[in-house]
Amino acid sequence: MKIGILRERLPGERRVALVPDAAAKLIAVGHQVVAERGAGSAAGFLDAAYEKAGVTLVADLAALAGAAPDVVVKVRKPTVEEVAALPKGCTLIALLTPGANEEILPALASAKITALALELVPRITRAQSMDVLSSQSGVAGYKAVLIGAAALHKFLPMLTTAAGSIAPAKAFVLGAGVAGLQAIATARRLGAVVSAFDVRGAAGEQVRSLGAQFVEPAAKAEGSGGYARAQTEDETAQNARIIAAHISSQDLVITTALIPGRKAPILVIDAMLATMRAGSVVVDLAAESGGNVEGVLSDETVVKHGVQLIGVTNAAASVPLHASQMFATNVRTLIAHLTAEGGELQINAADEVTGPMLVTNAGEFVKR
Numbered sequence: 001m002k003i004g005i006l007r008e009r010l011p012g013e014r015r016v017a018l019v020p021d022a023a024a025k026l027i028a029v030g031h032q033v034v035a036e037r038g039a040g041s042a043a044g045f046l047d048a049a050y051e052k053a054g055v056t057l058v059a060d061l062a063a064l065a066g067a068a069p070d071v072v073v074k075v076r077k078p079t080v081e082e083v084a085a086l087p088k089g090c091t092l093i094a095l096l097t098p099g100a101n102e103e104i105l106p107a108l109a110s111a112k113i114t115a116l117a118l119e120l121v122p123r124i125t126r127a128q129s130m131d132v133l134s135s136q137s138g139v140a141g142y143k144a145v146l147i148g149a150a151a152l153h154k155f156l157p158m159l160t161t162a163a164g165s166i167a168p169a170k171a172f173v174l175g176a177g178v179a180g181l182q183a184i185a186t187a188r189r190l191g192a193v194v195s196a197f198d199v200r201g202a203a204g205e206q207v208r209s210l211g212a213q214f215v216e217p218a219a220k221a222e223g224s225g226g227y228a229r230a231q232t233e234d235e236t237a238q239n240a241r242i243i244a245a246h247i248s249s250q251d252l253v254i255t256t257a258l259i260p261g262r263k264a265p266i267l268v269i270d271a272m273l274a275t276m277r278a279g280s281v282v283v284d285l286a287a288e289s290g291g292n293v294e295g296v297l298s299d300e301t302v303v304k305h306g307v308q309l310i311g312v313t314n315a316a317a318s319v320p321l322h323a324s325q326m327f328a329t330n331v332r333t334l335i336a337h338l339t340a341e342g343g344e345l346q347i348n349a350a351d352e353v354t355g356p357m358l359v360t361n362a363g364e365f366v367k368r
Helices: 020-028 047-053 061-066 080-085 105-110 125-130 132-151 178-189 203-209 233-247 320-337
Strands: 002-005 032-036 056-058 071-076 091-095 114-117 159-161 164-166 170-174 193-197 213-215 252-255 281-284 301-304 307-311 358-361
Touching (some): 002 020, 020 047, 020 320, 032 061, 047 056, 071 320, 080 105, 091 320, 105 358, 132 178, 132 307, 203 213, 213 233
Parallel strands (some): 002 032, 071 091, 170 193, 193 213
Antiparallel strands (some): 159 164
16 A cells, blocks of 8 residues: 655644654565655654655645555644545545544545544553553653753752752652652652652552552542543542642642543642642643643743742643654554555454554544
C-alpha cells in the first residue's frame, strides 16, 4: 500500500507521525511512503533523512493528495480544509479527539474517508505496541517534572555543601497512570522525596515499586480498561480530605488524572493551595481537559496564594524527537496490523483492535 505522511500545521505541534527509521521499515516490507516536505523538520528529522530512507518527498498537501496514498498518517486531527484536500476514500490515522471532532465529521463523510482514532486503541495485550496514549503520556510525565523543577524555588535533591546541607524537595503526584508513574520515576531520579495518590487501589503496588510512598485513598474508584471511574460526591469528599492533609507539606505537585470522554476531575481546590508554602509549584497535565486544579489555565502560569499553577497542554510535543520515535513505532505497528497477507490495506470492523478505533468507515459514521 502507499502511505502518506502529513505535515503538522497546529501551532506548537512539533511531532511527526512517522520518522525516517519507521518509514524505512515499512518500505522494507513492500509499502511505498510519500511525505510532505518539512514534515519531520520540527522534530529534528530533515528531508534528507527521509530521502535516504526511501521516502518520496512532495511539495505540499495538494501534491501529497495527488500521489493518492491509501493511508494518510498525522499526529493531530486535521482541519476541515485538510480533510477536504485528502484523497477520496483514503484511510486516515491520527489523534482525532473523539467526542470533540464534530466539525470534521461531515468532511470525512463527504470524502468517504475511513478514520481511525489513535486515542481509541483498546487496552488489550495485542494492542500495547500500538498504544499512542501510553507512549505519549510517558513523555508528558517526564517533562512535567522538568517543568516543575525549573519553576521551583529550591533544589529537588539533597545537597551537602560547604555552605550547609540542603534538604530534598517533596514531590506529590496525583494519578498513577502512565504519566504519573513516569513523573514519579523522574522525580526520584532527580532526588526528590516522592509520594503519590490514586483512587485505583491497584496503583499502590506500582507506586511503591518505584520507591515512592503511596497515599492510600479513602474511597477507591476502579474503572474499566485500567482507568479510574468517576467518583460519587461522597467518595470525592473523602478523598479530598486525604489529599488536603498531605498536600500542605509538598513543594512540587504534579496532577495527571483523566477520565476518558469526560472533563478532568478537580482534585486540588483553592483551599488546599492556600495551605501550601509560598514558592511551591503545581504542574497540571490535565489542563487541556479542564484541569485537576481549581483555577488552572491552559498554557499559562497563574499564581495563587504564592503557589505557581502551571497548566500544561501537549507536553509530548516539547520533546519532539523521542516522542515522534515512539509515536511512529505505534503507528507502524498499527499499519502492520492493518496489512493483509498480500500487502494491501484491510479494514475489518469486527476486529478487536480495528473496530473500536473506527470513527468513520468509508464515510459512514460508526455508532458507539
